[in-house]
Amino acid sequence: MxxxxxxxxxxxxxxxxxxxxxxxxxxxxxxxxxxxxxxxxxxxxxxxxxxxxxxxxxxxxxxxxxxxxxxxxxxxGCFQLDSVNKGDVVRLRKGIVLGSLHPKDRKNNYKKVNGVTRNISVHRCEHGYTDNLHKPHKAVVAMPRVVWAGTDGYWMDAKLDDIEIISRAA
Structure with missing residues (x-):
């Protein structure tokens, strides 16, 4: 939380x-x-x-x-009800959009669609934020995300709302 x-x-x-x-x-x-x-x-x-x-x-x-x-x-943004910690195992449903730093995903603006439902171990949770002080007419909203090491060790991420928590780290 x-x-x-x-x-x-x-x-x-x-x-x-x-x-x-x-x-x-x-x-x-x-x-x-x-x-x-x-x-x-x-x-x-x-x-x-x-x-x-x-x-x-x-x-x-x-x-x-x-x-x-x-x-x-x-x-x-900065309003977050769920929390995920390093080592937690979460499920990524098929069809959600993932962020990927893998070079092969560059052509898709570093985004890819999750092809299969899978479980991953969370490396970190990035809290969302909101910046509407510099542009009061239009807020910049960054969603909270979970991050893990993906293919070949390149970082991947998914929105916190798109995951299901399977188990908590000890």
Whole structure:
């Protein structure tokens, strides 16, 4: 689970993310900012900067989801419900789009379609992020991804939403 969600569940909750839910999260952070301005401490550890940043991220991702036609997602940008650690075994379903740094995939913009369902051991999980501070009119959203060593040792990755966790590392 994302550190913010673990730290502030009363604001961000634990349900899948939809544009409507993200706008509600932004409104909750706006309310937190108002309470902080009044001298209250509604969310221990939160400050104006954090509340403003999370509200803007939520609004930016909601806009992104609407633009891209995404109705619901468990993990999108910096809002992440699932977590995967090094050594976890996950299943990659047939048909998902994988990122690949293998030279033979260069012609396809380093992307390939997974031809068979397979299990892989995770090397690392890259958390997603959102950058809507530099381009407020259009958020840049990077999805959380799992990374593993693929064919010939070249790194491969898949979106965290496209995997199924099979077993956790000890």
């Amino acid at each position: 994302n550190a913010y969600l673990a730290q502030y569940p009363q604001v961000e909750g634990t349900e899948d993310f939809t544009p409507e839910r993200l706008r509600a999260i932004a409104a909750k952070w706006d309310a937190v900012m108002e309470q902080i301005e009044e001298g209250n401490d509604p969310v221990p550890g939160a400050n104006m900067s954090l509340a403003h940043h999370r509200a803007e991220q939520a609004r930016g991702i909601a806009d992104y989801m609407e633009r891209e036609g995404i109705s619901s997602c468990r993990n999108i």
